[in-house]
Amino acid sequence: MLIPKTHPRATSLYIREKLVHGFREGLVVEEGLLAHGRGEMFDYLIGEKTTKTSQKAIKAAARALLVAKLPVISVNGNFAALCAKEIVELSKITGAKIEVNLFYASEKRKKAIAQILKKNGAKEVLGIESKFAKKIPKLDSARRVVDKRGIFSADVILVPLEDGDRTIALKKFGKDVITFDLNPMSRTAQTADITIVDNVTRGMKILIDVCKKLSKKDLEKKSKFDNKKNLKKSTLIIRKNLRRMANA
Amino acid sequence: MLIPKTHPRATSLYIREKLVHGFREGLVVEEGLLAHGRGEMFDYLIGEKTTKTSQKAIKAAARALLVAKLPVISVNGNFAALCAKEIVELSKITGAKIEVNLFYASEKRKKAIAQILKKNGAKEVLGIESKFAKKIPKLDSARRVVDKRGIFSADVILVPLEDGDRTIALKKFGKDVITFDLNPMSRTAQTADITIVDNVTRGMKILIDVCKKLSKKDLEKKSKFDNKKNLKKSTLIIRKNLRRMANA
Numbered sequence: 001m002l003i004p005k006t007h008p009r010a011t012s013l014y015i016r017e018k019l020v021h022g023f024r025e026g027l028v029v030e031e032g033l034l035a036h037g038r039g040e041m042f043d044y045l046i047g048e049k050t051t052k053t054s055q056k057a058i059k060a061a062a063r064a065l066l067v068a069k070l071p072v073i074s075v076n077g078n079f080a081a082l083c084a085k086e087i088v089e090l091s092k093i094t095g096a097k098i099e100v101n102l103f104y105a106s107e108k109r110k111k112a113i114a115q116i117l118k119k120n121g122a123k124e125v126l127g128i129e130s131k132f133a134k135k136i137p138k139l140d141s142a143r144r145v146v147d148k149r150g151i152f153s154a155d156v157i158l159v160p161l162e163d164g165d166r167t168i169a170l171k172k173f174g175k176d177v178i179t180f181d182l183n184p185m186s187r188t189a190q191t192a193d194i195t196i197v198d199n200v201t202r203g204m205k206i207l208i209d210v211c212k213k214l215s216k217k218d219l220e221k222k223s224k225f226d227n228k229k230n231l232k233k234s235t236l237i238i239r240k241n242l243r244r245m246a247n248a
Numbered sequence: 249m250l251i252p253k254t255h256p257r258a259t260s261l262y263i264r265e266k267l268v269h270g271f272r273e274g275l276v277v278e279e280g281l282l283a284h285g286r287g288e289m290f291d292y293l294i295g296e297k298t299t300k301t302s303q304k305a306i307k308a309a310a311r312a313l314l315v316a317k318l319p320v321i322s323v324n325g326n327f328a329a330l331c332a333k334e335i336v337e338l339s340k341i342t343g344a345k346i347e348v349n350l351f352y353a354s355e356k357r358k359k360a361i362a363q364i365l366k367k368n369g370a371k372e373v374l375g376i377e378s379k380f381a382k383k384i385p386k387l388d389s390a391r392r393v394v395d396k397r398g399i400f401s402a403d404v405i406l407v408p409l410e411d412g413d414r415t416i417a418l419k420k421f422g423k424d425v426i427t428f429d430l431n432p433m434s435r436t437a438q439t440a441d442i443t444i445v446d447n448v449t450r451g452m453k454i455l456i457d458v459c460k461k462l463s464k465k466d467l468e469k470k471s472k473f474d475n476k477k478n479l480k481k482s483t484l485i486i487r488k489n490l491r492r493m494a495n496a
Contacts, residue, residue, distance in 0.1 A: 020278050030268040030281055037285020038292075165255065183289075185493040239490050245433055246483045 012040060012048060015082065015201055022081025026112045029104045032078045035161065042182035043199050045238045050206060053233040054198040060225035061158070061178045061194045062210040067219055068156035068176070071096035072126075076103065079160050079200060080113045084120040086204035091122065093211045096158070099150035100127040103163050126150035138169045151175075159192075160200050167191045180204075184234035195227055197234040260288060260296065263330065263449055270329025274360040277352050280326045283409070290430035291447050293486045298454060301481040302446040308473035309406070309426045309442045310458040315467055316404035316424075319344035320374075324351065327408050327448060328361045332368040334452035339370065341459045344406070347398035348375040351411055374398035386417050399423075407440075408448050415439045428452075432482035443475055445482040 019036050022028040050058075065071045073087055073096045080087070080100075091098050100113050114125040126132070126147035134148040146152045157170060160180035164187030170177050171191055179192040180200045189195040196203050255261060267284050270276040298306075313319045321335055321344045328335070328348075339346050348361045362373040374380070374395035382396040394400045405418060408428035412435025418425050419439055427440040428448045437443045444451050 016282060023278065030271055031264060033278060033281040034264050034267070034285040034288065037282035037287075038289040039285070040282070041286040041289040164257075183292075185490075235490065235493070239487065242483075242487055242490065246480075246487070 012043065015199070016040070018201075019078065019081050022077065025081075025116075026109060027081045027116060028077040029109070031104060032076075032081075036078060039161070039182045039199070042238075045241055046182065046197065046234065047237070047241060048199070050198050050202050051234065051237055053230055053237065054196055054203065055206065056225065057194055057196040057227075057230055058198070058203060058207050059210055059214075060223055061196055062207055062214055063219060063223055064156050064176060064178060064194060065090075065094040065096060065158065066211060066214060068094075068096075068154075070154045071156045071158070072150045072154040073098050074101045074151060074157055074159040074162070075099065075113060075117065076101065076161060077109060077113060080116055082201050083204045084116045086208060088117060088121045089208050090158075090204065090211065093208060097150050097154075098122055098125050099147050100125060101146060101151065101159075103166070105145075136169060136173050138172055144169070159188075162188045164188050164191065184231045184238070189231055190228075193227060194225065195231060197231070260291070263447070264288070266449075267326065267329050270325065273329075273364070274357060275329045275364060276325040277357070279352065280324075280329075284326060287409070287430045287447070290486075293489055294430065294445060294482065295485070295489055296447070298446050298450050299482065299485055301478055301485065302444055302451065303454070304473065305442055305444040305475075305478055306446070306451060306455050307458055307462075308471055309444060310455055310462055311467060311471055312404050312424060312426060312442060313338075313342040313344060313406065314459060314462060316342075316344075316402075318402045319404045319406070320398045320402040321346050322349045322399060322405055322407040322410075323347065323361060323365065324349065324409060325357060325361060328364055330449050331452045332364045334456060336365060336369045337456050338406075338452065338459065341456060345398050345402075346370055346373050347395050348373060349394060349399065349407075351414070353393075384417060384421050386420055392417070410436045412436050412439065432479045432486070437479055438476075441475060442473065443479055445479070 019028060023033060071094055073091055075087060075098060098117060100110050110128055114128050117125050126149055132147045132149055133145045134152040135144045136146055151157055156176045158178045162179055167177055167188040168191050177192040178194040179188050180196045180203055181189040183189060184197045267276055271281060319342055321339055323335060323346060346365060348358050358376055362376050365373050374397055380395045380397055381393050382400040383392045384394055399405055404424045406426045410427055415425055415436040416439050425440040426442040427436055428444045428451055429437040430445060431437060432445045
């Protein structure tokens with residue numbers, strides 16, 4: 001569909017088209033389209049822009065990825081469809097490994113996702129070969145399988161657009177979790193150590209920029225980031241916008 | 249996928265699966281999946297339950313359908329995928345006709361929807377045969393076509409999960425409009441005469457129950473339902489829930 005540039009929601013519709021394209025290519029499942037629709041509404045409520053509050057979380061995330069010993073970027077279908085290029089770029093800047101990890105697992109889809117990442121320059125994609133599979137505790141069987149060279153051994157994991165159960169299991173397993181979640185009240189948002197309340201298509205670009213700009217000195221300073229406080233600010237932004245909309 | 253019963257969002261995920269099934273059967277389009285996701289988010293904000301405010305709207309809707317001369321239930325892909333059985337049951341109790349009417353029209357999809365309704369016991373499904381097609385004014389060509397035995401002649405129409413443009417056109421055409429819409433601020437919600445701010449999978453069951461229970465005496469009383477006031481209450485519930493969630 002040709003989206004007119006003048007459409008008030010043109011950007012949101014472009015992102016949607018990108019996801020539908022990913023669906024047709026076999027990266028995204030139907031449930032992923034539904035989950036995206038849910039995110040769209042929250043994006044609408046935060047004003048479809050990266051807030052100052054989210055920028056703080058992005059800075060904390062950049063720092064955490066750069067100082068990590070073994071950072072990993074966990075990739076699902078939606079994330080790959082929306083940000084394949086940015087995932088690879090972020091991995092190169094931070095030295096993070098890339099691992100495919102799906103809520104609705106299928107070998108075919110895993111391979112399609114690995115392929116799009118390689119097409120965008122990824123040299124190595126974990127989570128594909130069964131000989132490296134390891135199980136993390138306290139999750140049902142399908143979702144607990146991770147790569148022993150990746151998530152299993154990582155200290156810091158970026159898991160965007162993630163399910164609450166999985167985020168909690170990763171925390172219990174001792175990992176530092178960074179996430180993108182447009183719903184500041186979700187279990188994932190509340191459980192993660194650093195939650196970026198932003199659309200991945202905007203936030204990933206900024207995260208890459210910030211990673212490039214942070215100096216050694218910046219990394220030596222202790223982080224003062226408070227996730228709970230930050231999330232409250234995001235919720236406040238939504239409440240303010242909702243009040244404005246209700247009175248419009 | 250097998251959804252664990254212990255998942256805190258199990259019901260929401262079951263509904264999602266139902267819609268995905270409808271997508272695979274050709275009832276639902278991709279845009280319908282995304283639209284459902286947006287609704288999911290509002291359902292989450294109203295607390296994933298039927299509020300007292302919505303129950304009032306349901307009672308008013310039951311009354312309006314039962315006293316109507318020619319009530320019609322307008323059915324699109326998502327509504328059929330989620331509530332085929334309930335649509336047929338409501339039609340039998342109220343004497344309402346069932347008409348298929350789509351935003352993204354296609355003959356194939358219309359037939360698939362009619363088929364699932366018939367499989368669930370519908371004797372007659374309007375909106376399929378072109379010889380009964382009539383146009384309503386002030387809408388673009390694809391969506392203005394309705395059945396002259398149905399929506400064209402109806403006095404009361406139930407049009408759930410509807411687009412704002414179409415709701416406005418039906419109002420301008422002199423119809424009494426009842427809708428299900430989880431976003432109390434949407435144009436459809438604001439334009440309809442009775443807006444049920446509830447998930448159709450919950451609300452339809454209650455609507456059927458209320459239709460069964462309303463006595464002749466109940467129907468003789470004048471309705472005191474005020475939609476604008478009711479919608480303001482729903483918006484207030486969302487704002488309160490947001491505040492509660494933010495402080496949790």
